Amino acid sequence: MDFIETILWPLRWLVELVLAFWHWALTSIGMNADSGATWLLAIIGLVVVVRAALIPVTVRQIKSQRRMMDLAPEMKKIQDKYKGKKDQFSREAMSRETMALYKKHGTNPFSSCLPILVQMPIFFSLFYVLRQASGAMGSGGNGSGQAGIGAMTQELTDSFNAASIFGAPLKMTFTQGWESGNWVVVVMLGAIMLLMIASQFFTQLQIMSKNVSDETKQSSMYRQQRIMLYIIPFAFLFSGLTFPLALNIYWFSSNLWTMGQQFLVIRSMPTPGSEAWRQRQARLKAKGKLTDDEKKAAEKGEEPTSPQGQRQQPMSAKRAKKKK
Template sequence: MDTIASLFSFITYPVSWIIVQFHSLYGAIFGESSGLAWGLSIVSLVILIRICLIPLFVKQIKATRGMQALQPKMKAIQERYKNDKQRQSEEMMKLYKETGTNPLSSCLPILAQSPFFFALYHTLSNIADGKPVGAMDQQLVDSARAAKIFGAPIAAKFMDTPEKVAALGATLTDVRIVTAVMIIMMSLSQFYTQRQLMQKNVDLSVKTPFMQQQKMLMYIFPVIFAVMGINFPVGVLVYWLTTNVWTMGQQMYVINQNPTPGSKAQDQYLTRLLKQISSHGELKGRGRKRVVAAIVAKGPDRNDNERKFIATLTKQGMAAQPDGSVIKSVEATADSDAASGGAAKRQQPKRQSKSQRQTPSKPAPKK
C-alpha cells in the first residue's frame, strides 16, 4: 500500500494543503490538536472532492444505464461470434461507438477519486512517522499525531504493533475497537448502497448476465473493503466511510428523482406523480415534466411502468402533453359533457294513476 501511495505523491501537496486550510478553520473552534478538528478537515476534503466529481457521477449514471440497455445486443454478438474472439471484440467496439457508450465511464468517479485517496494515505503515513509532508510542517504533523478520534490516533492502523500505537499516545485496544467499528460501518454502507441499486434501480424487464455480475459485486466489494480496511489509518477510514455515506445519499436522491426506466423505483416514482396530479389537477416541477415529456416521446416503445402511468392518467380523464404538462383530456371532457347534457334533456314521463293506465286513450278527432 505504501508503494502504491508513493506513486501519487505528486498530489500530496494539494491534498495536504486543503486539509491544512480546513484545519485552520476547525482548529480555531475545537482546538488545534483536537481529533474533531482533524476529523472534520478530512470529512470536508471528501465533500469538496465529491462536489467536484458530480459531473462524472452524472456520466456514470448515463453509462451504467447505457450498458444495461446494450446487454441483449452484446449477448447476441457473443453468441454469434463465440468462435471468433477478434471479430467479437470488433463488433463490441462498433456497438459502443454507434451508441456512444463507454464501459469505463461507469468507473470514472472511483478512478478520479483514487489519487486523492492514496495521497491522503501517504500523508497520514508520514504523520504516523512524525515526518513533515506536503504543506504540513513539523508543528502541524505533531498536532495531527496528537489528534484522536474516540481515543484512536488518526494515523493509527488496526494492524499496528503495540509499540507503534504507544508512540502515538494510545492503546492497542482503543485503536482496534475504533478501527473495527469503522471497517464494519464502511463495509455495511458499501453493501447497502449496492443492494439499494440492485433492488430498486435496475431495469427488471431485461434479464442479462450484467445483473448477475452486479449481484456478485454486491457481496464481494464489502469483503474486499473489510480486508483492505485493516491496513488503513483511522483518518483514511474516516475518508472512505464519509465517501460511502455520500455515495449512498447521492444514489438515494437519484433513485427517487431520476430512476432507471423499467425499474421498481420508476414504478414508485410514477405512482407519486399520479398522486400529485390527482391532488392538484396538474403536474408541477421542471424535472417531473421532463420525465413525463420523455415518456410521451417514447410512444409505443414505453415500458410497462410507463404504459400503466399513461393508462391511469386516461382513466382519470387526464392527458400527458409533449412538453410534459398534464391537462384534462378533451375526449374525456366531451364525453362527460355529452353525458351530462343528455341527462338534462331526457325527462322522465309523468307517472299515471292506475285508472288512467286502464282507460284507453281516445283517438284524436278528425278534421
C-alpha cells in the first residue's frame, strides 16, 4: 500500500460502505446483483450521497465565485495603482491592499476551488476501490479482483467484475477497450468525454453569462475567465482516456448534479445587477412580492438598498400587512 492509499484509507472505507449499501438496497428490490444497471445506479447513489453532503460547501463556493467577480473593478484599481512598480515595498503594499480587499468582500481566490478540492480525495478513493476490485493492483488490469478494505467483499468484487452495460465492462478503460477491440467501451467513453466537456462548459457559462454584473463584465478579470471557459472543460479528455468506465460515469453524474444545483442557486440567489438578478426581479414583480423600493429599482435596473446599504429581502403582501 503506497502513501496516497494510506492517506485515503478512511475515505476508501466510506466509499466501499456507500457502494455496498446501494448495491444491497437495489438487489433488495429485485435487481440483478451482477447487472451493470445495478452497479451503475449504485455509483449514481454514491454521487447523490457525496454531493448532498457537499451542498453547503458548494453554495459557499458559488457565492465566493460571485464575490470574486464583483471585486474585479476594485482589484483593477489596485493593479493600476502599482503598475510598473517592482520594488519590494510596492509589492508588499499591493499584497496588503489585495488581502484587505478579499477580507472586505469575505472571499479569497481559493474559496471557489474548495468543492473540487474536497471531491478529489473521494474521486481517487473510488479509483482505488475500483482498481483493486478489477484486479488492476500491480497486474496491468488483467488479474483477478481483490476484496476491498471494508464492505467491498469478495462476492461484491466478483459481481462488479461481471457487470457490463450494453457489452461494455464497467471496469474497462478507453485504452483497454481500444486494444481489445471492444468498440462499445470506446464509443461509450468517447460519448461520455464529449458530454462531460459540454456539461462543464455549460456550467461555467451559466455563471459567466447570467450571474455576472454588467460592471464586472467590463473588467480584465472577466475577460481572462472567459478565455478559461474554453480551456478548462478539455481537462476531461484525460479522465476519459485514463480512468475506467465506472469512474467516468461517477464524474459525469457529479457534473450533472453541479449543473442542476448551480442553476437553482443562480435562480434563487443571483448576483445583483446581473441578467439572472433582473430575471428574478421580474418574476417577483409579477407575483407581487417586491417592496416599493425594489419596484422602483427594478424599473431602473438597479439594486435596491436599505438605509444601511444592505439589500432588502423580498416581502410578500401578507407579511407587509402584518408589519404595518
